[in-house]
Amino acid sequence: MKRLHRLTAILVKLQSKKIVQAAELADKFEVSLRTIYRDMQALTDAGVPVGAEAGTGYYLVDGYSLPPVMFTEKEANALLTASKIISTNNDQSLIDEYQEAVEKVIAVLKTTQKKKLEILEQRVFTYNRTKINPSTSLSVIQQAITDFRVLEIQYTKASKEFSKRLVEPLGVYFTNNTWIMIAHCRLRKDYREFRTDRIINLIETQELFPPKHFTLEEYYKLRYEDWITSEHSDYEHSLPKENQ
Template sequence: MKRLHRLTAILVKLQSKKVVQAAELANKFEVSLRTIYRDMQALTDAGVPIGAEAGTGYYLVDGYSLPPVMFTEKEANALLTASKIIKTNNDQSLINEYQEAIDKVIAVLKSTQKEKLKILEERVFTYNTIVARTSTSLSVIQQAITDFRVLEIQYTKASGEYSKRLIEPLGVYFTNNTWIMIAHCRLRKDYREFRTDRILNLIETQELFSPKHFSLEDYYKKRAEECNFSTFPKEKYY
């Protein structure tokens, strides 16, 4: 990779994360730490306000913004292909949000790139299995996970039983064409899993819950031990 391209990529990386370690950049671009140090100095000399903390890493000073990101044809093609895959999932909110993102990507492309992308769109196909139920709540759930916001849901269990409960959303995963939300249920006072396509109504409350240390890997490792599974545990939604 040429140095100019690497410097641009480093800027994008700095904008995408709060703190970036020099070792992480060196591994990504397959260069030495000394080269990364020189690159950082070059960016600083060019007027980019980069801060550094010993033992932590580099960061962009608050208030600094980069010019609009330009995409290569291969990057745009990858995003378009991903959008085709996204459309096969059963949550309409995710489809809508991703399409808006793709529209923004297309808006910054050159005319020749847009023409090529249109050709590719017509020649990439993904099979969409028809599902009995669809959901529309994934975007709200994802936002609630990062905002630590309590949600109120009206939910139908597999038995057909209806319930209303307050939950603290912690994570989501996709399996068998269905999105599953992991949450701490205040009704049951324990972790529970909820199929998003069984959520009849979802309300964002004004209440915030205290951030919890939660790891999907640890969660499923514990479930595997409880259920004596040697592989990924079966679904445990309600």
């Protein structure tokens, strides 16, 4: 990769993350750490406000922004293809938000690129099975996860039992064409999992909850340990689920 292209790519990387480590950049661009140090100095000399934290990494000073990024044809094709895949998931809010993002990308493309995308759009197909109970709440849940906002949900379990509760959303995952929300349920005073297609109504409250230390890796490790402890005898009830 030519140095100019690498410097541009480094700028994009810096703008996309809060902190970027030199070793991470060296691995990505297959150059030495010394080369990365020289690149950072070159960016600084060019007037880019790059900050550095010893032992942590580099960052862009708040307030600095790059001009609009131009997409290559392959990148635009990848985004279009991804939109086809996303359209097969069962949450309409994700479909709508992603489609708006793709439209913004298409808006900055050259006319020749747009024409090629029109051809590709007609020649990429993904099977979209009928959604029995489509969800519409994923976008709100994702926002609540990053805002640490309490949600009030009306939820129907597989048994058709209806409940209303306050939850602190912590994560989501996708399985069997269904989005699952992991949250701390104030009713159960423990972690629970909720199928988004069984959320009848969702309200964003004005209440914020204190940030919790939570990682999916640790969560699933705990789930697995609970399963082993139960010796498979009562597996269905040993998992912290409300979607049984």
